Amino acid sequence: MSKRVRSREVCADCSAPEPRWASVNRGVLICDECCSIHRGLGRHSSQVRHLTHSTWPPSQLQMVQTLYGNGANSIWEHSLLDPSSSVSGKRKANPQDRVHPNKTEFIKAKYQMLAYVHRMPCREDDSVTAKDLSKQLHSSVRTGNLETCLRLLSLGAQANFFHPEKGNTPLHIAAKAGQMLQAELLAVYGADPGALDSSGKTPIDYARQAGHQELAERLVEIQYELTDRLTFYLCGRRPDHRNGQHFIIPQMADSSLDLSEFAKAAKKKLQSLSNHQFEELAMDVYDEVDRRETDAVWLATQNHSTLVTDTTVVPFLPVNPEYSSTRNQGRQKLARFSAHEFATLVIDILTDAKRRQWGNSCDSPKGVKLYFLFLSYQSQENDQPDYDSVASDEDPVQEATCGDKSSDLSDGPITVQEFMEVKSALTASEAKIQQLLKVNCHLSEELRLMQTKLNSLQTENTTLRWQTPSGQQQPQGPFGRHPPRGGRAISMYETGSTPRQYPHRVETARHDDGVVLQPFPTNVSTEAPMLLLSIVQNNDAWLGAGVVRCLFLCICRSPLPASEAVETEEEGEEDATLPCTEDVICKTEQITKNIQELLRAAQETKHESFLPCSEKICMAVTEMAALFPKRPSSETVRGSLCLLTSSASRLHGECQKAAEHNPCPSDIQLVTQQVIQCAYDIAKAAKQLVTVTTKENNN
Template identity: 65%
Template sequence: MSKRLRSSEVCADCSAQDPCWASINRGILICDECCSVHRSLGRHISQVRHLKHTPWPPTLLQMVETLYNNGANSIWEHSLLDPASVMSGRRKASPQDKVHPNKAEFIRAKYQMLAFVHRLPCREDDSVTAKDLSKQLHSSVRTGNLETCLRLLSLGAQANFFHPEKGNTPLHVAAKAGQTLQAELLAVYGADPGTQDSNGKTPVDYARQGGHHELAERLVEIQYELTDRLAFYLCGRKPEHKNGQHFVIPQMADSLDLSELAKAAKKKLQSLSNHLFEELAMDVYDEVDRRETDAVWLATQNHSTLVTETTVVPFLPVNPEYSSTRNQGRQKLARFNAHEFATLVIDILSDAKRRQQGNPLTGSKENVELILKSISNQHSSESQDNDQPDYDSVASDEDTDLETNAAKSNRQKSLDSDLSDGPVTAQEYMQVKNALVASEVKIQQLMKVNVNLSDELRIMQKKASKLEKQSSVSESDYDNPTASLELEETGSGRKGRQRSVIWQGEGSIPEDADTTPSSSLPSTEDVIRKTEQITKNIQELLRAAQENKHDSYIPCSERIHVAVTEMAALFPKKPKSELVRTSLRLLTSSAYRLQSECKKTLPVETCPTTDIQLVTQQVIQCAYDIAKAAKQLVTITTKENNN
């Protein structure tokens, strides 16, 4: 941080002491509990960032500090400052209030409904009002009064407003006046540094002409913020814009050829119009932000109380301004494992560079969600089910490593580097990668599964009959036996049918052709006992991953494999129920694949190109699948035994 605020700082929503999160677009500081609610609202409502554990552009942090110190919170609580509000019973939340429903309801009313913001007199033509506000914003940004501009933006002023008489935008005015913090605020609200005025000049041009060189450099960074953020997520490195380098495109550590499906997906991605490509890129940007914030959250919270309903944001919240199809696709981005998501990000970076260099392909008029969905349909007719990821086709098959065309063309130029742009050695790359905490996203999900599983096991032991009703309400595709069957065949694993072949013999259920299908199932108590052992071993693996004890991966995976084998042995060799067979297949194949992934940690010292971070992410994914499959088996056996 550039500087710390006064020790008397308090949460803007509940007045708790020492808030450690900021809402950038609201200009406020918030505590952990209130931040969990902000995150659940989505970035279109509140853009949160940790004050200490997240990289900050110095001027962006200064902008938030300035707004906070100058009472920006009064913008969002205007009517609450009226003494009459106390008489009416309306009040803000307090530190002692429960997160749900007290704090959550207040925060939603404050930021989502804007219930306490000062309202302008109603006018018949709202567009005139917005135009008037935007003109006021246009003239205000030449001064340093940030809170005035934030108030105008909160009322509907447009950050990209093009003044018909002046022939420029508010960002042009701020850049010419050298108002760096105003430029930061405008950019947060969507101002484009690349917009040209009536003379064909951009805000960057005016900043340079005025001698505001640091501001000019910052505006260039803002212009490339999306691609910079994606690159930093993958390799912890950003381009050197000062030197004319505007893109860093990492490549996967493998050298396997692209599958036909992935080639088709890439071709469809390239055929998108610029507008639709930008929509997809923004969705992926939001998912990167969610995953990175999850990692910071995990690293800063009390792990004994971390995994609760108040802190988990498992997928991107709904943005009502988007279509339902796009919202579904955004949420399903969370299903991508580390390798799949990295492949999608690399493809977007590669195509963004191609488009920026002026090599457009014929634009497609199709909707971005439908284009990506159609690729998935080529893979399997069953993937037309709405539960399958709309963007799933862009990612790689779970067991097939991919690389982008850009990466392939640069492979010979980058034999000693894992980056296709820029002089970075493999050793430097590995040091940065090991410092990243991308795998913490899956760790958080795994912790959630383990805690929920332990709680449900205790409930089952006390009152198993309640599960019959609970089983009809699924938490995820694996929790719903029917949905999980579809998922295993066509879903996020993407290799459903192949998986049972790949792991045949070592990881799959032994099915003797002469064995008569059996409908008998083990007792619920036995399954629960074995599941508890699996959960305990997974927690040991989780701790090893958190502490970067990579040498513990193999022994942990072996103990998990033994526990899984013992659990599978409880069931008949050929269960009659297809749901049981599917769950057991997922359980055992995931355990075998976990062992295979853990063995990749052996040559780290002798083979510096081994991507230990990617291995860790795959290890966590396998453990996650094991925990979910075990939980599903408990649910199925309990339900069947109670019937």
């Protein structure tokens, strides 16, 4: 199914054109900037997915697009459509508004506080109102009017409402009527495909009896959505439910080594959880998988879109006010798991889910709080929390009997002391966030100034690039591109007021694919990569990765000067053909992703990771260079390929230095500087190849 975004679509929150993200449970499309705020709200407020880079069930994507096209956004902005709202000072955000605080405040009011939703008249018994709404929902799902059902759900109708007279739920009715999109909407709001009616039949049975086989198969997929998502996260495969395969349990390659007493004790605690506690843990791990996958998509999709300087950092799962403080703490601790630790936890959950599904559950006399289960999987050496405190770590441990309803940790009474502790912690967190936002704005301003300086230096470079040692400007070659024999072009990296002269002869190396490689001078000034290095060394847990990425993208947008092109001496017929733009962009994204991994390793001072990262980059560079002809007729393409391959070669050499020796801090600082310089050169060359290919293919 095509996921192409139509140009007429605009962001539901600020009206920016061509939104690339969707909020599944709100039925709206949103732009990158607004998505950066939605990601910080938590899945309980907004479930975001990228329209083209995330994995979508086709019917769910159709449901979101149908809701958006039928004006679902008016549900969330009902009072703003009232002419009197302009008089009261209420207004919708626009694309020119700042992300913080303008768009942030509007989006939080719209989706968290539901400030603009139409309110039902106040009644003494709210439960009666909810029951009436749920009965209306029960009747509405038999039709295709999605926005009506979404409005009822937004007002408090229950997706799992059991109709006392009809003896079934809204999902039973939607399944019997063959309403696929209604079933998708109800499932997003928590409807259970395995719910039983008064005769013991499920919505899946209703769909099959009515001849809606495709809907029945989709409801089976929804029933196993949690375990399917965890499996897909680990191994990229999904069970074949049509043929009765409902679980795939991935295996760790080194699972035989993970037999420590510590790991065994953690698995025993997992198995001793009651079904209710296990469901809570599984849902929290599902949310963490969604956060990690959305993070990966977010980083990947920022490569070729408008730079978002005020990117919201989501370092861990946001607080859900409906959960207990202990559960929120445990959810945040999931972000501290390494990839190996988290994969082990996911595999254990899948294994235990399969065991419980088959009815072989272990009724242990005592359960454990999720907080201590998380600590069991946590590395013992890491005792310092890197998350916002949402409650006191000194919460008393409450024993819960397996199977007892009183074991619901989120429904216990709250004392005044606990309330004050939570309030104090939240106040401290808000103060920290405001401080970090100020720092982020300051750094964003510095980045803009740096971009201006780079543009100025580039203009100056164009004027001075062919100066002779005496300072007199010489005429350019017949096409304005080649330097005279006695001089060399000034690199855009040079920030001094006078140009440096390089030797007239430069040793060249011939690459296997026929491209002549000319080493880049190593004594040039590298002000932009040095700023990257300073931010990496600052190692700020909140802003480091985001700012490095922002700066990296900002620098990559500076065009490659024509003076960087290196003329090859290759004899033979030149080839004017260029590869497909999509192929070049795909390889560029792969290179950029590997460079991001390298920069993260530099930020975290994991120098042992330099060499593996460089090998991935070199492999990606080789694959990208192979897309182009061996003797391109375009001088810009030749120069960019030369810079791309030579920089990759230098990067690998610098990373080998970090791996083969144990240098002192000053030496490793120099190596890190050179590594970042090489990464900068690779990104710049890749960007130029994308630009040239796109321009030529569009002509």
